[in-house]
Amino acid sequence: MSLAIDTERLTKTYGRKTRGIEEVDLAVExxxxxxxxxxxxxxxxxxxxxxxxxxxxxxxxxxxFGLDIRKDSVEIRGRxxxxxxxxxxxxxMTGEGLLRYFARLRGVKDLGYAHELSERLGAExxxxxxxxSRGNKQKIGLVQAMFHRPPLLMLDEPTGGLDPLVQEExxxxxxEVRDEGRTVFFSSHNLAEVERVCDRVGIIRGGxxxxxxxxxxxxxxxxxxxxxxxxxxxxxxxxxxxxxxRELKSDGKKVSFTLYDDLDExxxxxxxxxxxxxxxxxxxxxxxxxTYYERENGGER
Amino acid sequence: MxxxxxxxxxxxHAARRAPGGTLWALVSHTVRMLSRGxxxxxxxxxxxxxxxxxxxxxxEGSADELNQLMEAYPKGLxxxxxxxxxxxxxxxxxxxxxxxVPLALAFFTIMVLAGAIAGAExxxxxxxLLGNPLPRWQLVVGNFAAAAISLLAICxxxxxxxxxxxxxxxxxxxxxxxxxxxLNMWPICLLFGALALLCSALFHRRGLAIAIxxxxxxxxxxxxxxxxxxxxxxxxxxxxxxxxxxxAIEHGIDWAHFGGITLVALAxxxxxxxxxxxxxxxx
Numbered sequence: 170m171s172l173a174i175d176t177e178r179l180t181k182t183y184g185r186k187t188r189g190i191e192e193v194d195l196a197v198e199x200x201x202x203x204x205x206x207x208x209x210x211x212x213x214x215x216x217x218x219x220x221x222x223x224x225x226x227x228x229x230x231x232x233x234f235g236l237d238i239r240k241d242s243v244e245i246r247g248r249x250x251x252x253x254x255x256x257x258x259x260x261x262m263t264g265e266g267l268l269r270y271f272a273r274l275r276g277v278k279d280l281g282y283a284h285e286l287s288e289r290l291g292a293e294x295x296x297x298x299x300x301x302s303r304g305n306k307q308k309i310g311l312v313q314a315m316f317h318r319p320p321l322l323m324l325d326e327p328t329g330g331l332d333p334l335v336q337e338e339x340x341x342x343x344x345e346v347r348d349e350g351r352t353v354f355f356s357s358h359n360l361a362e363v364e365r366v367c368d369r370v371g372i373i374r375g376g377x378x379x380x381x382x383x384x385x386x387x388x389x390x391x392x393x394x395x396x397x398x399x400x401x402x403x404x405x406x407x408x409x410x411x412x413x414x415r416e417l418k419s420d421g422k423k424v425s426f427t428l429y430d431d432l433d434e435x436x437x438x439x440x441x442x443x444x445x446x447x448x449x450x451x452x453x454x455x456x457x458x459x460t461y462y463e464r465e466n467g468g469e470r
Numbered sequence: 471m472x473x474x475x476x477x478x479x480x481x482x483h484a485a486r487r488a489p490g491g492t493l494w495a496l497v498s499h500t501v502r503m504l505s506r507g508x509x510x511x512x513x514x515x516x517x518x519x520x521x522x523x524x525x526x527x528x529x530e531g532s533a534d535e536l537n538q539l540m541e542a543y544p545k546g547l548x549x550x551x552x553x554x555x556x557x558x559x560x561x562x563x564x565x566x567x568x569x570x571v572p573l574a575l576a577f578f579t580i581m582v583l584a585g586a587i588a589g590a591e592x593x594x595x596x597x598x599l600l601g602n603p604l605p606r607w608q609l610v611v612g613n614f615a616a617a618a619i620s621l622l623a624i625c626x627x628x629x630x631x632x633x634x635x636x637x638x639x640x641x642x643x644x645x646x647x648x649x650x651x652x653l654n655m656w657p658i659c660l661l662f663g664a665l666a667l668l669c670s671a672l673f674h675r676r677g678l679a680i681a682i683x684x685x686x687x688x689x690x691x692x693x694x695x696x697x698x699x700x701x702x703x704x705x706x707x708x709x710x711x712x713x714x715x716x717x718a719i720e721h722g723i724d725w726a727h728f729g730g731i732t733l734v735a736l737a738x739x740x741x742x743x744x745x746x747x748x749x750x751x752x753x
Contacts, residue, residue: 183750223597223751247603255753257594261503273495274602313598 173199173234173321173352174220180228181219189215190376192229197354199234199320202347204367204384205356212376213356214254217323221246233321247275250314254325254356257306264294264301264309268316275317283316289338304330311339315346322346324355328362340366360391360451394450395435396425400443407438493608493615500616504582508620511578512627519567519628520635526559527639533557549698559641563632564717568651571628572658572715576687578624579617579663584679586613587746588670594753607743610667614739617663618656625652647719654718657731658711662687664738671746 174197181189190212197203207213218224220231222242231238233245258267268283287294292308293301301309307330314322322343328336343353343366357363363370364384371381382390397408405419413430422445428435432449439447529536536556553565587609590596600609629652636643662683669679694712697703707713711734714727 218597218751221601223600225748225750243603243605246601249601251597251601253594253597253601253753255594256598258598259503259593259595270495270499271602273499274492274604276491310598314601 171199171235172232173197173201174203174232174354175235176220176229176231178229179216179219179226179231181215181224182227188212188376189224189227190219190373193373193376193378195371195378195381197352199352200347200350201368202343202353202366203355204363204370205354205373206358206363206370207356207373211373213373214325215376216373217251217253217325217354217356221249221251221323248320250317250319250322252310252314252322252324252327254329256310258298258309260299261297263297264292264312267298267309267313268294271313272317277317280316282318283312286312286315286342289342290335302330304332304335307331308335315342318349318351320351322351322353322355324353326357327355328357328359336362363387391452392427392429392456393432394425394448394452395428395432396423396446396448396450397439397444398423398446399439400445403442408435411435411438492602492604493612496604496608496612497615497619500613501619504616504620507578507582508623508627511575512624513631515571515575515624516628516631519563519571519632522563522566523559523632523635523641523643524639526562526641529556529562530641544699551695558720559636559643560647560720561717563643563651564719567632568655568717568719570691572655572712573687573691575621575624575655576659576662577684579621579659580666580680580683580687582617582620583613583663583667584670584676584683586610586617586667586670588674588679589676591674591752592676596751597753600751606746610671610739610743610746614664614667614742618660621656621659621663625656628652643719650723651719654715654723654728657728657735658715661711661731661735661738664735664742668738668742668745671742671749674752 174195176193176195178192178194180191180193182191183189193212193216195216205213205216215224219226220233220238222238222245226239234248236245236248238245262270264287268280272278272280272283284294286292287308290308290311292312293305294309296305298306298309307327311324311327314324328339331339340362343355346353347366347368353366355367364387367384369381369383370387372379372387392413399422402421403419403424405417405424408414408419408424408426409417411430411434413428414435415427415429417424417426419425533556540553540556551565551569553561555561556565587596590599600606629648632652633643633645633648635641636648665683665686666679669682670676673679690710691712693703694707694710694715697707697710697713711731714724714731716724716727718724
């Protein structure tokens, strides 16, 4: 399988003090949905903007569909649908006007797919941008990135501002894009979303690519927040002594902790008492990062 | 999905997807976006000019007295403002309108072209636009072309309102004189717009891209105006673009100066292209 994105020691620095990205080696295969994860300021946006030619790399090399990011930026952008993270649209334009304009820039004659996408996402195409909420602008941003059926979609925080139903519709569209054999490269803070659609995940921290994992591996490395509520007061010490239990708090009938190990022993222990309620929560992606890196560094939490 | 293509084939394939109409699409879109501004600027300056044409009829009868009165003024002041004979409608319009209107009209191109790059960066709209297969040079040239066309439309509107009023109130101004006067404003306003575009490509900041050409605009105007009245500054006048502006309504367009100013504007656009091709885009 050939590569949609291929970088080798790709580096972008903004002078001495401001960090960008350093020696990023990235290989995204055609047809996969690749999640690009990292805390704010880690270098996600810099990577995308360097790949699209908005920023000039200071070192290394990069290719998109075999095209050089330094020399072939225009051709690359012809094959990419881009949703920037912090984007704005001209206030006076309507979504319809924007799509017609971009269709002309791309030589797209038929706006049928654009209208289909707009309908599915509930985008309001006939109101000026200045009158649209953040979520509605985001919908138009998504449609303009996808309407020309590009072989590669680069989406920075695509579901920011969208309500849950629209998020689900968007993820369905991403599934369809994958089924068509097209590639998606997207950054997100939403672990559930990443888990739902991404085949593989790249984690960037401090401008360096820390790991590339399959999504299952990333989720397996995460932990869960557990809250147990019993009918009577329970002794928290047996829970505290369980393997993988950290940060335990007890309040008579309620015991809460973070579980890093599998839940079998914990459930068996809880079942010895009359359990009234159990919460078993996925952590935020930010928390997974912290844990992941502390483990990588050999630290204990 | 994967099809093995050489790099050249990939480039040609990409080129087919984004045909060469991108520049035209950008220019026509930008002209459309500027159309409201064109109407506002054209109407404002055109109505001012029309009002001055209409006012000529009120002073026409007493022009001799006015000229005598003006003779009492310092000669330098008269020269500074290009007043030679207020009984002549062409001289009257040059001294009251076309002598200094470029000072205001240049702000149209300055504002538009300062916003083309640095303004789009500040607004955060540039990433979405350049997400399309639009070469950077086309963003620069396309915006300049759109500003040039829009400026021409403003000049035409000013011309129509000026000449139409002259016909209505029976003031002796020919269509040719008015056309020369409004067209003569085009290169000088374009020059300061091109400078704003260069600053926009250089500095990432719209405020700076407005301030620098605005400062030069006023500086050059003052240099030329004071230079006409002051022997000490007379030799410096050629360093002001207003020195080459002249009075087209009275003497016709000096095509050498017209072409020269236009060429300098084009050179600034070329510089802006070169600068913008190499630099990072920030949002």
